[in-house]
Amino acid sequence: MMNIEFSFIIIDDSELDCYVTQKFLERTNDSLVIETFQNAEHALQKICETHAENDKAPTIILLDLQMPMMDGYRFVEEFEKLPPEIQKKYMIIILTVLSSTSDPNDIYRILAYPTVNSIIEKPLTKEKLITLLEQVRSEI
Amino acid sequence: MSEKIKILYVDDEPENLVGFKAALRLDYQIFTALSVPDAIKCLNSNPEIRIIFCDQRMPGKTGVDFFEEIRITHPLPVRIMLTAYTDIESIIDAINKGNIFRYVKKPWTEADIIWAIDEANKFYMANSMLAVKNDELQKAYNELNKFAYSVSHDIRGPLSGILGAINLARLIEDVDEMKELLLLMEKSVLKLDTYVLSMHDYYSLQRGELKITEIDFNKIIDELKTIYATNSKTNNVSFKAHVKQEEVFLNDIAPLKLIISNLLSNAFKYQDKNRKDKSVEVNVEVKRGVATIYISDTGIGILESHQGEIFKLFFRSNSLEVGSGFGLYNVKSALLKLNGQIEVNSVLNKGTTFKVTIPSI
Numbered sequence: 001m002m003n004i005e006f007s008f009i010i011i012d013d014s015e016l017d018c019y020v021t022q023k024f025l026e027r028t029n030d031s032l033v034i035e036t037f038q039n040a041e042h043a044l045q046k047i048c049e050t051h052a053e054n055d056k057a058p059t060i061i062l063l064d065l066q067m068p069m070m071d072g073y074r075f076v077e078e079f080e081k082l083p084p085e086i087q088k089k090y091m092i093i094i095l096t097v098l099s100s101t102s103d104p105n106d107i108y109r110i111l112a113y114p115t116v117n118s119i120i121e122k123p124l125t126k127e128k129l130i131t132l133l134e135q136v137r138s139e140i
Numbered sequence: 141m142s143e144k145i146k147i148l149y150v151d152d153e154p155e156n157l158v159g160f161k162a163a164l165r166l167d168y169q170i171f172t173a174l175s176v177p178d179a180i181k182c183l184n185s186n187p188e189i190r191i192i193f194c195d196q197r198m199p200g201k202t203g204v205d206f207f208e209e210i211r212i213t214h215p216l217p218v219r220i221m222l223t224a225y226t227d228i229e230s231i232i233d234a235i236n237k238g239n240i241f242r243y244v245k246k247p248w249t250e251a252d253i254i255w256a257i258d259e260a261n262k263f264y265m266a267n268s269m270l271a272v273k274n275d276e277l278q279k280a281y282n283e284l285n286k287f288a289y290s291v292s293h294d295i296r297g298p299l300s301g302i303l304g305a306i307n308l309a310r311l312i313e314d315v316d317e318m319k320e321l322l323l324l325m326e327k328s329v330l331k332l333d334t335y336v337l338s339m340h341d342y343y344s345l346q347r348g349e350l351k352i353t354e355i356d357f358n359k360i361i362d363e364l365k366t367i368y369a370t371n372s373k374t375n376n377v378s379f380k381a382h383v384k385q386e387e388v389f390l391n392d393i394a395p396l397k398l399i400i401s402n403l404l405s406n407a408f409k410y411q412d413k414n415r416k417d418k419s420v421e422v423n424v425e426v427k428r429g430v431a432t433i434y435i436s437d438t439g440i441g442i443l444e445s446h447q448g449e450i451f452k453l454f455f456r457s458n459s460l461e462v463g464s465g466f467g468l469y470n471v472k473s474a475l476l477k478l479n480g481q482i483e484v485n486s487v488l489n490k491g492t493t494f495k496v497t498i499p500s501i
Contacts (some may be wrong), residue, residue, distance in 0.1 A: 014297065016324040020304040023321075027311060066293055068465075097293065097300045123304035126311065 006057050006136070011043045011075065012064040017122070020063060021095065024129050032072040034065040044078055047086065057140065058091045064112065065096040072096070074096070078114045087115060093132065094119040144169040145261055146188055148217070150179040150206065151195040160193070163250050169256065176201045176209075183214050190216075191260045193244070193253075196223040196231065204234040211239050218260035221247055261291070262417055290465070294335055298328045338466035345473045350392040352501055357383045357424045357431065360397060362423075364404060370409050377418040385426040389500045395474035396498065400433065402467045403494050407437035412489065429500040434493060441488040450484070 003033055008025055013019045018036040025034055037043035043061075065072035076092060094110055098121045118135070120128055148171045149160045157172040164170055165281050171186060173179035176198070183189060192210075207219045221243040223231055234240045241260055244252050258403045312318050340398055367449040372379040400422070407420040415438060423434040442450060449455045451472040455465055480498035 014301050014328070016298075016301045016305055016328045019321070019324050020301065020308050023308050023312075023317075066297065097296050122300040123307060125304075125307045 005029060005032060007059040008033065008035070009017060009043055009047070009059055009061045010036040011040050011061065012056055013038050013067040014064070017064065021124055024124055024126060028129060028133060040067055040072070044070070044075060044090070047079070047090065048082065056089070058089050060136065061090055061092045062095045063092055063131065065094060067126040073110060076110065076116060080113060090115070092116045096125065097122045145190055145257065146171065146186060147191045147193065148173065148177070148179060148182055148189050149193045150203070151222070156195065164253065176206050179206065180210065180440040183210065183217070190218065190264045190382065191220060191257055192217045193220050193222055196221055196227045202230070204230050204239065207234065207239045208237070218264050220244060220256055220260060222248060223429060291339070295332065298332045325378050335466070338470060341470050342466060342473070343475065345395065345398070345470060350477065350501070351394070352390050353393055355391050355393055355396060356371050357385045357388045357389070357426065360400065361424065364401060368404065368408060375408070375411065375418070377408060377420055378412055379420050381422040383424045383425065387426055389426050389431055391478060391498065391501050395477055399471050399474050399496060400435070402471045403435045403496070406467060407435055407439065407492070410439040411437065431500070433496040433497045433498070436491060436493040438491040441490055441492055442484065442486040443488060447484055447486060
């Protein structure tokens with residue numbers, strides 16, 4: 001299973017964060033398919049319109065939580081209303097800033113969604129990303 | 141004193157009620173009740189009753205029982221017992237339980253009652269003042285909570301983005317790629333700086349007092365023209381400004397500038413990038429002591445359903461990264477301070493016009 005490569009969707013309202021995450025990913029493998037969205041609604045729309053082939057590895061969604069308009073929570077809620085055959089082609093990983101003022105309940109709340117796989121704390125580093133990719137590979 | 145203090149007296153003997161009312165009705169507004177149910181009815185329909193006198197010995201319920209009951213249902217009025225020495229045990233008990241403020245012994249003199257009323261009224265005022273202050277504190281505390289949360293997110297968000305970029309930069313060898321990253325980092329730093337500046341505006345608006353001077357709108361607009369000259373050129377947005385002021389206008393220049401420059405900055409910020417004939421227009425007219433300012437743009441517009449929300453703190457109508465959620469809230473606070481009004485007229489993908497009216501002071 002080692003040679004499975006994933007596609008990625010990055011959803012983050014910050015242009016810099018999108019760029020940094022994308023570049024980190026490209027550094028692990030330069031043939032990855034990566035799409036970035038600064039607006040979660042646009043990402044959701046794209047997901048609805050895409051008909052991925054069944055035998056492909058799931059697409060990993062790296063999702064920021066605090067965004068204007070549609071935030072990460074609402075994105076996940078809307079995503080879970082999609083038909084199951086679409087849902088199972090994706091895996092959501094939260095990529096967000098955690099601070100001492102964040103309510104721990106918010107974290108539990110987002111992890112309680114069945115489609116949310118795990119959380120990575122910003123800022124992103126190469127090590128965090130490699131650990132994540134290993135973990136995801138082992139789960140498939 | 142503007143209004144008479146409202147007092148309820150409960151006693152099962154009608155002649156006591158009459159005597160009490162006759163002695164005190166000139167200085168106070170007296171309500172009377174012959175029974176506990178009547179007293180509760182009276183309290184329900186007159187919530188501004190401040191002091192209740194009650195006789196201890198009544199058929200059915202004693203005064204102590206009555207006070208114990210209404211302490212929960214009507215906690216605001218101050219409770220005073222009227223009684224003879226024979227009931228002293230139950231009175232002491234009731235005072236110790238906190239059900240009674242004080243007691244006046246029977247037979248009472250007018251001076252006893254007036255003194256009791258004075259003391260009770262002081263107590264009532266202190267309590268209600270405390271309740272008002274408590275309310276204000278709670279509001280300030282809620283705002284602070286919201287503020288702390290948003291500040292920590294809005295400052296830590298860009299900071300963690302910059303940290304992530306530094307982590308990435310360590311791996312980059314290509315100079316052009318590095319430059320691209322630096323440009324994005326610069327944008328984030330500038331955004332953070334703007335955020336801190338508007339936070340400062342927010343605080344000075346909440347605290348400061350007005351400093352009234354003569355306002356020359358031509359001067360304000362000329363300054364802004366200089367500030368926006370570069371922006372107008374590089375982004376290809378035509379900037380027109382027109383001022384018609386023939387009379388003296390007095391106001392505080394700091395909040396006034398804040399209003400105009402925030403609206404103007406938005407007008408430039410939210411332009412439709414794909415449009416060819418981009419423009420921003422400012423029109424100021426001072427007439428009969430009122431300044432009317434129109435700021436129009438050919439920008440992306442504001443969703444109709446958002447137009448009522450845009451002045452709220454930390455509301456962002458747009459997914460563009462540039463907004464902090466402070467700008468229009470500060471505009472609104474500044475207008476509140478200057479006794480001004482704002483109207484918004486916006487069509488999605490066509491443009492937005494803000495109309496501001498501010499009276500001269």
